[in-house]
Amino acid sequence: MSAHGPGPGGRPGVAPGQKSMHFGASLRRLVRTLRPERPRLIAVGILGSVSVALAVLGPKILGDATNIVFNGVVGRMLPAGVTQQQAVEGLRASGHGQIADMVAGMKHLVPGQGIDFDALGRTILLVLGVYVLSAVFLWLQGRILAGVVQRTGYRLRQDVQAKIDRLSLAHLDxxxxxxxxxxxxxxxxxxxQSLQQTLSQLVTSVLxxxxxxxMMFYLSWQLALIALVTVPLSAILxxxxxxxAQGQFVMQWKSTGDLGGRVEEAFTGHELVTAFNAQDTFTASFETENDRLYRSSFKAQFISGTIMPVMSFVSNLNYVLVAVVGGLRVASGALTLGEVQAFIQYSRQFSQPLAQIASMSNLVQSGVASAERxxxxxxxxxxxxxxxxxERPAQxxxxxxxxxxxxxxxxxxPLIEDLNLVVEPGQTIAVVGPTGAGKTTLVNLxxxxxxxxxxxxxxxxxxTRRMSREDLRDQVGMVLQDTWLFKGTIAENIAFGRAGATPADVLAAARATxxxxxVHALPEGYETVIDEEGGGVSAGEKQLITIARAFLADPQILILDEATSSVDTRTEVLVQQAMAELRRGRTSFVIAHRLSTIRDADLILVMEHGRIVEQGTHAGLLEADGAYARLYQSQFAAPVAEQA
Incomplete structure (x- = not known):
């Protein structure tokens, strides 16, 4: 249900996102939303560990393949029938000491023997198998993770919807x-989306x-230390x-919400905007919001986007250092060519996940900024x-x-101060007064x-504060000036008034109102699909549908807030006949300016500044020549003259 807000001087709005939570606190809270998925996250971690372990073994095995090829090439250059040690001594004796050091460091070298293609084939098949298995485990990890993320989003939407149902109307207004x-x-x-793109990469990258x-320390702790020199620099940058970038991401998503609000206003009020030729005004305000979103988005993406180039530079610096020092160590015989090749691959593998983790910062920041909201x-x-x-009344x-x-x-x-009023069962109470007098507030209370x-x-x-809201509102039916219809058939919109209503109940309510x-003039009859905007029915017909909905609810108390304001004169006669039958035996509060609505009321309340300044019947209040008479002369005399 909706309700009108107060008159002039109503509640001030609260700016969205006025208080922003700390990034770390928001991130930890976002992580806590994943707790229900803990078993699956453990499976994701295990699959990721196996996949990474296999992928990490790949360069080492490829290094062995390189050694097989290199050993064969070098072995064919050495005389057959001698041992590796003898070949080394011969090279030293001939003045080739550096080559001798390199040959001495080569493992499984057989002088005079070429490339062992059988061993090379087995090694290549092994590395292919390792990479295939790594990809399979990575695919399984991604499949499970997709379910984890989407279920988390599902729960967030459920939580938000449930929260909106618990929020006060004051907050939503x-x-x-x-x-x-x-x-x-x-x-x-x-x-x-941020969780989907970051969780998988984060797990894989860290592992x-x-x-x-x-593996780097296993191959050469000296080269490993050189590779680690650039890590603190990367982290600091x-x-x-x-x-x-974080502040810009917060502003980006706040601007997205503001722009959405502006678009929603323009769409829902499109007819009035066009009628008052206010397109330029809305276009200007839209461009202002759009420009703010563009600037904040550009700054957020640009600033965070600099992380990847910086990390790439540091990675290349690390690559150069490893390549130079590794080459020197191969020449000295401290490492084999295959080990250096594997180490260079590890160096790139080491820098790549660090760069990925750094590049994910913009996704994480964007996701946390949205999570804050x-x-x-x-x-x-x-x-x-x-x-x-x-508690609830016995009857x-x-x-x-x-x-x-x-x-x-x-x-x-102050709005309503020390108000006293007693409404007996079955009475129809009309509430009149100028705008902001507290009429709608009275029924909202x-x-x-x-x-x-x-x-x-x-x-x-x-x-009523001792009653549950559900019990209280079960006894009250409301028909508001602003009609609300959801996308569905006319029958479904009427049936919204009472759970379990049968087609016969819907038809009876429709006939009564x-x-x-x-409906019979519509091609699909009661199965005609309409939406919030009406979709094929007039404003008066939409109001009749909402009145039928209230009729079907069969409440003990009726609240009619300007319920006939959008109904034409001919339709109003039909509505008043239905309302007279509906109000019989029920307590009714009617807020309306039309004389036909309040003339026959059992009691008319005249409100000014939140107080009841007069009360009585139509005839009695006119005789009193007070506030109601003045209101009558200003608002109702013309309609009476027209009817006469």
């Missing part, structure tokens, strides 16, 4: 609808760094750049919980009593859309 929608859709989508580091919504103040156990007759009720939207702006500051509102002797008269 203070938030731009476009921004709330952006948090529910864009931000959750961004979080799931790769560990595995490669182990990444942290500095990431800190500068989602958590802000999840942490918003909720309605006060219902009492446990709750709901519809007696409503206001006793010394006070209410204000903001602490420094009955529904407990807002909580009163002082006094009590009771239903058949039971304080004159909906049946225009």
């Amino acid at each position: 203070a938030q731009p609808r476009g921004d709330v929608l952006s948090r529910v859709t864009n931000d959750i989508d961004n979080v799931t 790769t760094v560990i595995g490669v580091l182990v 990444t942290v500095v750049i990431a800190k500068r 989602i958590f802000e919504l999840l942490d918003a103040e909720e309605e006060t919980p219902d009492p446990v156990p709750s 709901v007759r519809g007696r409503v009593e206001f006793s010394h009720v006070s209410f204000r939207y903001t602490p420094d702006t 009955i529904m407990r859309f807002y909580e009163i500051d002082a006094g009590t509102i009771s239903l058949d002797g039971v304080d 004159s909906v049946d008269r225009f």
Whole structure:
């Protein structure tokens, strides 16, 4: 249900994203949302470990293949029939000491023997098998991880929807609808995409760094230390750049929500924007929001995008150092050519995941910025919980009593002060007054859309605050000036008024409220699909559908807030006949300016500045020549003259 806000001087809005959580706290909370997936995450870690372990073995095996080829090439250059040691001594004796050192460091060298193609073939098949198995385990990891991420997004959407159902109307009224929608859709989508793209890479990259580091130290601790020299430099540069980018990512997603709100306003009010030739005004405001989003997005992506080039430079620097020192060690016989080749591959493998982790920072920052906005919504103040156990009248007759009720939207702006009112069962109460007098606020307090500051509102002797909201609202039906229809058939929109309503119930409600008269003119009848905007039915017909919905609900208390304002004069006669039957035996609160709606009311309340300044019947209040008479002369005299 929706409700009108207060009159002038109403509640101030609260800017979305006004209080931003710390990046670390938001990231830890986002990680905690993955707890239900812990067993699958463990499986992801195991599969990733096996995949990485196999991938890390690949360069070592390829290095062995290189040694087989190189040993064969060098072996054929040496005389056959001598041992490796004898060949080394011969090279030294002939003055080739550096070559002798290199030959001495070569393993499994047989002088006079060429390339062992059988051994080379087995080694190549082995490395192919290793890489195939690594890819299979990586595929399984990705499949499981996709389910983990999508289920997390599913739970986030559930949590947000449940949270919105628990939020007070005051909080929702203070938030731009476009921004709330952006948090529910864009931000959750961004979080799931960020998790999908980062979790797999993060697990694989971290395991790769560990595995490669182990192999590097196994091959040569000296070269490993040289490779590690660039790691602190990479870490420092990444942290500095990431800190500068984070604020821009927060602004990017806040601007996305603001732009969504602007677009939503333009679309829902398209007819009025066109009628008042305000396209240029909306275009200008749209361009302002769009430009703000462009600038924040550009800065966020540009700043975070510098991480990859910086990491690439550091990686190449590391590659040069390893290649130079490794070549010298091969020449000295300390390492074989295959080991240096494997080490260079490990060096690249070591730098690549570090660069990937650094490049993921923009995805992580973007995802955490969206997560902050989602958590802000999840942490918003909720309605006060219902009492446990709750109370309810033994028999709901519809007696409503206001006793010394006070209410204000903001602490420094009084609205309703010390209001006393008793409405007996079956009475029709009309509430009139100027804009901002508190008419809609009065019925909102009955529904407990807002909580009163002082006094009590009771239903058949039971304080409504002692009742559960569900029990209270089950007894009340509302028809508002702003019609709300969801995308579905006319029958489904009417049946929304009562769970389990049968087609016969829907038809009876439609006939009682004159909906049946225009439905038969539609090609699909009651199966005609409409949406929030109406889709093929007029404004008056939409209002009739909402009235039929309230009729079907069969409540004990009716609230009609300007319910006939959009109904034409002919249709209004039909509606008033239906309403007269609907109000029979029920307590009704009618907020309306049309004389035909309030003329026959049992009691008319005249409100000004949150107070009831007059009450009585139509004739009695006219005779009193007070506030109601002045309102009558200004608003209702012309309609009466026309009817006469």
